[in-house]
Amino acid sequence: MAVSDFARRLSGAANDASLSRSLVILVTILLTRWVIRGIYRVYFHPLSRFPGPKLWAFTRTPQLLAIWKGRLHEEAVRLHSRYGDVVRISPDELSFSSPDAWRDIYGHAPKMTRGKPPPKHWERYGRPINGVQNLIGTPTDREHAQMRKIFSPAFSDRALKQQEPLFLRYADKLVGVLRERLAEDPSRKFEMVRMYNFTTFDVMGDLTFGESLHMLDNAQYDPWVSIMFASVRVATRISIFLRYPIIAWMFKRVIPRSLEKKQMDHFQHSVDRVTKRLEKGRSSEGVDLWDLILDQKEGHGLSRAQMDSNSSLFMVAGTETTASLLSGLTYLLLKNPTTMEKLVEELRATFASEADMSLEAIAALPYLNACIKEALRLYPPVAPGLPHLTPREGSTICGEYVPPGITVGAPHYAMYRSEKLFKDPHAFIPNRWLGDEKYADDQRNAVQPFSVGSRDCLGRNMAYHEMRLIMTKVLYNFDMELCPESEDWINQRTYILWDKKPLMVTLKDVRAS
Incomplete structure (x- = not known):
């Protein structure tokens, strides 16, 4: 034994x-x-001839770690400053900081000497939960052109004029809410990121669904919006692992049913609101997106699934980005009191009263426009570059031939802070947009926050009008002061969008004084 x-x-x-x-x-x-x-x-490797840190070429780990930490935008500034206009930021990815990259990657590139323009890297773009592509995600140029034709009238100058009363109503409501709370407590601190978000989401809710989300009324985020904000960082980090086919395959099989249900419930919120809006028929005011879309023959070519998918898109693309710029502009003005004083003087000298304000009149203010452009340069709502993928013929980008299957992009934040493109690149100087000779050599065409080409942002004019109006209303009615706890507010992480910290300010009612 x-x-x-x-x-x-x-x-x-x-x-x-x-x-x-x-x-x-x-x-x-x-x-x-x-x-x-x-x-x-x-x-x-075919990319071995491109400059960049060897460790980043050896393994994707440094790039993915920067994404995980929300610091890729800062790393891009550092790398382009050291290595030049084109940098290899992973074994199979190139980053371009030359203004020509807008044309060659995203825009109407001329006939290339070699290869073809790179389309979007579709694996890097999430699909709507209902599986139906929206305006951003249409895979072919023909499909995109057809859908863009349907939506274009809703974002035209004529449409914006029809929508003007709606924009004015919510901008006035923001001022009223601020004034009411200030009267209750003159020493009160206001968190302006929240206030701007409340306003832009209420506006877009009315435009997209025919009714407000009532966030200004309730002084809190709608649950639908809260879930969206909470998911941005998580989704960005999950996307890191989904770049590996085996991990992606495993993830899709182990994802909890409860998480899938939460995603569907979140999307269903948009579906229900679209249903409610369509059942109402044409509104008496005739100002929301569906009135303007369905009034045209082409609008009836949208399937119901396409309506649902696009409504969800508009509620993200037309809200958080606008609020981000307003938050960034407010911070930059408060950190530059001379600039703030000059802008306030322009606004209060131009308008004898708020009754004189209109979208058209506000759009004609030169210093306000310069401040917004400079804020878009220093604090672009989308900091990284949107990824495209070179086709089987390869692409010629900024004079360099890039072989097939390579991810390429132009990072907004890094390009806009380039010392080669801008004098005093990290300083907030609106005069660089007003013909100041000191900044005559600035390559202002490098700043393209709404992208370029046939797939540029359709809501560009709407966004500009909304940003100008809200900023004008706030600064016309209130003097602002930055609270000490927000001195370093702009030092933020990015997960596609900015992971914004509270922007705390105190207000003084100009009318009361």
Whole structure:
């Protein structure tokens, strides 16, 4: 019996030793493969001729770690400052900071000497929960042009004129809410990121669904909006792992049903609101998006699923980005009191009363426009570059031939803070947009926060009008002061969108004084 037990133990030890050796061999093989592949990437890969840190060419880890931390926008500034206009930021990705990249990657590129323009890198763009592509996600140029034709009238100058009373109503409501709370407590601190978000979401809710989200009324985020904000960072971090096919395959099979249900419930909120809006028929005011879309023959070509998908898109694209710019502009003005004083003087000298304000009159204010452009340069609502993928023919970008299957992009934040493109690139100087000779050599065409080409932002004019109006109303009625806890507000992380901190200010009612 003792001999038998000894034999079994000996056999077990041998099996354990064999398993250990097998694991060591497997790890050694994998590690050797990783090192050999990394050496190939650094020295022999088709991108090896492009400058950049060797570690970033060896492995994706540094780039993905920067994304995880929300610091890729800062790393892009550092890398372009050191390596130049084109930088290899991962084994198969290039970042371009030359203004020509807008034309060659995103715009109407001329006939390339070699290759074709790179389309969107569709694997990097999430699909709507109902699986139906929206205005941003239409895969072919023909489909995109057809859908854009349907929506264009709703964002035209004529439409904006019809929508003007709606914009004015919510801008006045923001002022009224601020004034009411200030009267209750003159020493009150206001969190302006929230106030701007409340306003832009209420506006877009009315435009998209025919009714406000009532966030200004309730002084709190609608649950639908809260879920959206909470998901941005999580979704960005999950996307890191989904870049690996095996992990993506495993993730799709282990994702909790409860999470899928939450996603569907969130999307269903938009579906229900669209249903309610369509059941109302044409509104008496005739100002929301569906009135303007369905009034045209082409608008009836939208399927119900396309309506749902696009309504969800508009509620994201037309809200948080506008509120981000307003928050950034407010902070930059408060950190530059001379500039703030000059802008306030322009606003209060131009309008004898708020009754004189209109979208058209406000759009004609030169210093206000310069301040907004400069804020878009220093604090673009979308900081990273949107990824495109070179086709099988490759692409010629900024004079460089890029082989097939390479991710390419132009990072807004890094390009706009380039010392090669702008004098005093980190300073808030609106005069650079007003012909100041000191900044005559600035390459202002580098600033394209709404992108370029056939897929540029359709709501660009609407966004400008809304930003100008809200900023004008606030600064016309209140003097503002930055609270000490928000001195370093602009030092933020990015997860596609800015992960904004509270922007605390105190207000003084000009009318009361």
